[in-house]
Amino acid sequence: MTTLIKNAQIWQDDRLQTNDILIADGRIKAIGQQLHDQFGPADHVICADQHFVSPGLVDVHVHLRDPGQTEKETIATGTLAAAHGGFTTVGAMPNVDPVPDTPERVATMVQRNQQEAHVHVAQYASITTGRTSEQLVDFAGVKAAGAFAVSNDGSGVQTAGTMFAAMQGAAQAGLPLAAHVEDDSLYQHGVMNAGPVAERLGLPGINNVSEAAQVARDVMLAEASGVHYHVCHVSTAESLRVIRAAKQAGINVTCEVSPHHLLLSDTDITMDNPMLKMNPPLRSPQDRAALIAGLLDGTIDIIATDHAPHTDAEKTGSMKTAAFGITGIETAFATMYTAFVKTRLLTLGRLIELMSTRPAELFGLKDAGKLVVGAPADLTIIDLDHEYKIDATSMLSKGHNSPFIGWPVYGNVLMTLVDGQMAYGKEQQA
Ligand SMILES: NC(=O)N[C@@H](CC(=O)O)C(=O)O
Numbered sequence: 368m369t370t371l372i373k374n375a376q377i378w379q380d381d382r383l384q385t386n387d388i389l390i391a392d393g394r395i396k397a398i399g400q401q402l403h404d405q406f407g408p409a410d411h412v413i414c415a416d417q418h419f420v421s422p423g424l425v426d427v428h429v430h431l432r433d434p435g436q437t438e439k440e441t442i443a444t445g446t447l448a449a450a451h452g453g454f455t456t457v458g459a460m461p462n463v464d465p466v467p468d469t470p471e472r473v474a475t476m477v478q479r480n481q482q483e484a485h486v487h488v489a490q491y492a493s494i495t496t497g498r499t500s501e502q503l504v505d506f507a508g509v510k511a512a513g514a515f516a517v518s519n520d521g522s523g524v525q526t527a528g529t530m531f532a533a534m535q536g537a538a539q540a541g542l543p544l545a546a547h548v549e550d551d552s553l554y555q556h557g558v559m560n561a562g563p564v565a566e567r568l569g570l571p572g573i574n575n576v577s578e579a580a581q582v583a584r585d586v587m588l589a590e591a592s593g594v595h596y597h598v599c600h601v602s603t604a605e606s607l608r609v610i611r612a613a614k615q616a617g618i619n620v621t622c623e624v625s626p627h628h629l630l631l632s633d634t635d636i637t638m639d640n641p642m643l644k645m646n647p648p649l650r651s652p653q654d655r656a657a658l659i660a661g662l663l664d665g666t667i668d669i670i671a672t673d674h675a676p677h678t679d680a681e682k683t684g685s686m687k688t689a690a691f692g693i694t695g696i697e698t699a700f701a702t703m704y705t706a707f708v709k710t711r712l713l714t715l716g717r718l719i720e721l722m723s724t725r726p727a728e729l730f731g732l733k734d735a736g737k738l739v740v741g742a743p744a745d746l747t748i749i750d751l752d753h754e755y756k757i758d759a760t761s762m763l764s765k766g767h768n769s770p771f772i773g774w775p776v777y778g779n780v781l782m783t784l785v786d787g788q789m790a791y792g793k794e795q796q797a
Pocket residue numbers: 430462520521522547644645646647673675676691692693
């Protein structure tokens with residue numbers, strides 16, 4: 368079975384260039400002009416119509432909620448939403464029930480992902496059993512069962528002793544350790560960033576130091592253990608300063624930022640609004656400016672969405688009682704493209720590095736993030752010039768808890784191919 372994508376604009380030598388892409392048996396067989404002359408007619412032709420064809424996007428931080436909270440999302444709906452957002456590989460966080468904290472449970476998740484997902488799913492195991500205990504998982508065992516990394520996302524690892532032993536175990540097994548950084552002893556039951564906005568709204572605040580202090584602890588432990596330490600959803604200027612210094616010292620630390628922390632700050636919270644509640648919270652405009660600077664100077668390695676679907680009921684009422692988290696996988700490319708590429712802060716090529724190539728490389732996802740001959744045909748066709756308003760009714764996630772609904776953006780995903788098969792496409796939608 369062969370498919371020819373005609374008139375694709377692909378990013379080559381720092382600019383968009385028109386090419387055809389020939390796919391055979393799910394892999395890219397050739398990229399170039401007049402492939403018909405060399406290879407003969409294809410079984411199936413897709414006309415990209417001079418639209419941008421990207422290597423499929425890679426998001427290493429996604430909550431699929433399955434098993435345990437399938438009213439919020441399932442493997443099927445979350446990965447269909449991912450395909451709609453242009454993603455062909457997602458990292459599934461382990462805050463599900465039961466937690467994938469044993470080789471058997473990881474193997475079950477890997478098998479279910481293969482059967483039920485619309486895109487590739489890289490499966491996280493937890494760092495500790497049940498995700499919040501101090502009992503380490505069998506790192507070699509969960510790796511052998513198919514986990515690509517470990518994380519206790521949703522909670523920080525509270526004691527240095529546990530974190531150090533975990534890092535040593537993960538390093539030995541060759542697993543990256545992705546940390547949700549939050550020191551519970553500094554956490555004061557806040558629901559938004561601590562500061563003047565929280566005070567004005569009469570809402571309890573979350574300090575910057577509850578994140579940054581744990582990052583500082585962890586980079587020391589990462590240096591001593593040699594693990595690949597990855598900071599999830601970095602949100603404060605102080606955390607970034609510590610990460611920058613750690614990188615300069617040659618410590619193997621990387622970090623991700625979420626689109627919402629780049630696009631919004633606590634000053635956008637003008638009233639008690641659960642759609643703007645997430646953990647870590649939207650920080651001050653100064654923190655946001657530091658994150659943008661870190662993205663532009665390369666201190667921030669990748670963009671990851673922290674797609675966190677919840678039911679409508681859990682996201683209405685007051686921030687005091689609503690659930691933490693917002694969706695993001697269907698809006699990430701358009702919001703990032705509009706804010707950073709349209710404004711010429713980043714090139715399109717650099718955005719694709721941040722959202723595809725680099726996350727795949729950092730997490731050892733060998734087949735992902737590549738638009739080259741021989742790689743799997745994980746490709747996304749995007750209309751970069753189409754301006755539209757983000758619309759809840761077009762979302763394929765079960766969660767509609769997005770603060771970006773109504774935002775005018777550019778960059779509409781037309782089709783997503785996974786292993787050469789259409790995982791999302793307008794044809795399929797009609
Ligand atoms: N980010 C959030 O606010 N919530 C996440 C957990 C997490 O990423 O820490 C969730 O699972 O809902």
